[in-house]
Amino acid sequence: xxxxxxxxxxxxxxxxxxxxxxxxxxxxxxxxxxxxxxxxxxxxxxxxxxxxxxxxxxxxxxxxxxxxxxxxxxxxxxxxxxxxxxxxxxxxxxxxxxxxxxxxxxxxxxxxxxxxxxxxxxxxxxxxxxxxxxxxxxxxxxxxxxxxxxxxxxxxxxxxxxxxxxxxxxxxxxxxxxxxxxxxxxxxxxxxxxxxxxxxxxxxxxxxxxxxxxxxxxxxxxxxxxxxxxxxxxxxxxxxxxxxxxxxxxxxxxxxxxxxxxxxxxxxxxxxxxxxxxxxxxxxxxxxxxxxxxxxxxxxxxxxxxxxxxxxxxxxxxxxxxxxxxxxxxxxxxxxxxxxxxxxxxxxxxxxxxxxxxxxxxxxxxxxxxxxxxxxxxxxxxxxxxxxxxxxxxxxxxxxxxxxxxxxxxxxxxxxxxxxxxxxxxxxxxxxxxxxxxxxxxxxxxxxxxxxxxxxxxxxxxxxxxxxxxxxxxxxxxxxxxxxxxxxxxxxxxxxx
Numbered sequence: 001x002x003x004x005x006x007x008x009x010x011x012x013x014x015x016x017x018x019x020x021x022x023x024x025x026x027x028x029x030x031x032x033x034x035x036x037x038x039x040x041x042x043x044x045x046x047x048x049x050x051x052x053x054x055x056x057x058x059x060x061x062x063x064x065x066x067x068x069x070x071x072x073x074x075x076x077x078x079x080x081x082x083x084x085x086x087x088x089x090x091x092x093x094x095x096x097x098x099x100x101x102x103x104x105x106x107x108x109x110x111x112x113x114x115x116x117x118x119x120x121x122x123x124x125x126x127x128x129x130x131x132x133x134x135x136x137x138x139x140x141x142x143x144x145x146x147x148x149x150x151x152x153x154x155x156x157x158x159x160x161x162x163x164x165x166x167x168x169x170x171x172x173x174x175x176x177x178x179x180x181x182x183x184x185x186x187x188x189x190x191x192x193x194x195x196x197x198x199x200x201x202x203x204x205x206x207x208x209x210x211x212x213x214x215x216x217x218x219x220x221x222x223x224x225x226x227x228x229x230x231x232x233x234x235x236x237x238x239x240x241x242x243x244x245x246x247x248x249x250x251x252x253x254x255x256x257x258x259x260x261x262x263x264x265x266x267x268x269x270x271x272x273x274x275x276x277x278x279x280x281x282x283x284x285x286x287x288x289x290x291x292x293x294x295x296x297x298x299x300x301x302x303x304x305x306x307x308x309x310x311x312x313x314x315x316x317x318x319x320x321x322x323x324x325x326x327x328x329x330x331x332x333x334x335x336x337x338x339x340x341x342x343x344x345x346x347x348x349x350x351x352x353x354x355x356x357x358x359x360x361x362x363x364x365x366x367x368x369x370x371x372x373x374x375x376x377x378x379x380x381x382x383x384x385x386x387x388x389x390x391x392x393x394x395x396x397x398x399x400x401x402x403x404x405x406x407x408x409x410x411x412x413x414x415x416x417x418x419x420x421x422x423x424x425x426x427x428x429x430x431x432x433x434x435x436x437x438x439x440x441x442x443x444x445x446x447x448x449x450x451x452x453x454x455x456x457x458x459x460x461x462x463x464x465x466x467x468x469x470x471x472x473x474x475x476x477x478x479x480x481x482x483x484x485x486x487x488x489x490x491x492x493x494x495x496x497x
Contacts, residue, residue: 378481
């Protein structure tokens with residue numbers, strides 16, 4: 001009887017997961033415990049694999065290991081057992097995964113086996129009483145059963161330059177020279193290093209890139225990939241991405257198999273996301289026929305450990321399809337949510353040609369929806385949409401016509417006392433020009449995460465908020481003039497769980 005009661009309690013507890021307050025329903029989050037960087041993003045035999053930084057023992061950062069989930073479409077996920085655990089004073093920090101279809105590693109020993117290889121940073125702490133006395137090396141592990149079980153390579157480390165901070169390897173196959181390429185960072189030097197290998201086991205240094213762009217904080221999580229150019233079939237450019245403690249940047253140019261050359265203006269910083277809560281984003285290793293997909297962590301190290309969620313902590317942002325376009329001599333990264341999210345749409349509401357001179361409340365009460373709006377901002381107006389509206393709560397997505405700036409502002413959100421940094425990091429903005437005199441916003445609100453894709457993905461902003469359940473009204477607004485909202489489309493979104 002005791003065992004039966006315990007089993008029933010466990011089943012009930014599991015059924016309550018993904019229904020908690022603040023839990024995102026169509027963003028990826030672990031069932032419980034802490035997560036941060038996405039790792040090992042790879043597609044293999046019909047499945048998108050997501051490995052991620054994970055604490056198996058608690059709801060704050062620590063005991064870094066690789067957890068594992070798979071998806072057929074990047075929206076619906078199935079959790080798998082822990083993939084690569086912390087062990088023997090070695091935490092498993094960020095890295096990547098590849099499908100070694102040519103068996104360059106010789107890890108496949110039977111007919112039909114195709115190795116999946118994880119390349120990660122081993123964070124080694126010899127004495128647990130002195131956690132600052134650590135070193136970082138690049139290690140590999142492999143699986144011959146589609147990522148279900150993993151074996152750490154007996155010859156680790158595969159790359160060790162005897163540095164305290166040396167991490168986050170992103171590896172891909174460079175077909176032109178039939179070799180593997182690794183991008184890895186020296187965080188404090190603000191340098192991305194490039195290495196090559198024929199086997200994933202021995203690496204040769206090729207070149208360095210940096211310091212460049214934003215180097216006010218440490219560099220992490222590099223990625224180098226080819227991205228297609230819009231409206232120019234067959235043309236691609238190389239994009240180098242990295243993270244800087246609480247934000248990200250990208251460079252666009254060429255890579256010749258040895259070095260990367262930036263072609264954007266060197267005195268300008270280009271951000272993939274201008275909000276407070278987007279970090280450590282890297283792309284999937286995909287077949288060449290598929291368009292690149294970027295996945296990031298929807299949080300901020302300034303307050304990440306303290307966000308008021310339980311039994312999980314942190315989520316991934318929505319997966320984004322990437323392309324490039326050239327505007328005024330600058331290469332811009334274009335990001336759009338994956339099409340598979342449209343499967344979750346329900347209960348569409350549509351409005352057209354609405355004139356707003358102050359505020360207009362929409363006939364919807366929700367914290368879980370997708371919204372597309374197009375409006376013509378009046379001269380010198382500030383216009384947009386209010387989300388999570390309640391008696392004392394409001395989140396603002398606005399556009400200032402005079403300054404041509406898109407902004408998000410959570411200073412009107414009341415649940416912000418869980419960390420002193422959260423309230424101070426409230427307003428974020430980005431330059432955004434009119435598109436034919438119009439502003440187009442594609443918005444996803446998922447209980448505690450808001451993502452805004454502006455002007456067909458030219459500018460993106462990701463923000464966390466933690467409203468009460470009753471803070472669920474939605475308003476259009478216009479200050480300083482009358483704004484015409486030409487179209488408003490809104491869909492409630494089903495849970496992907």
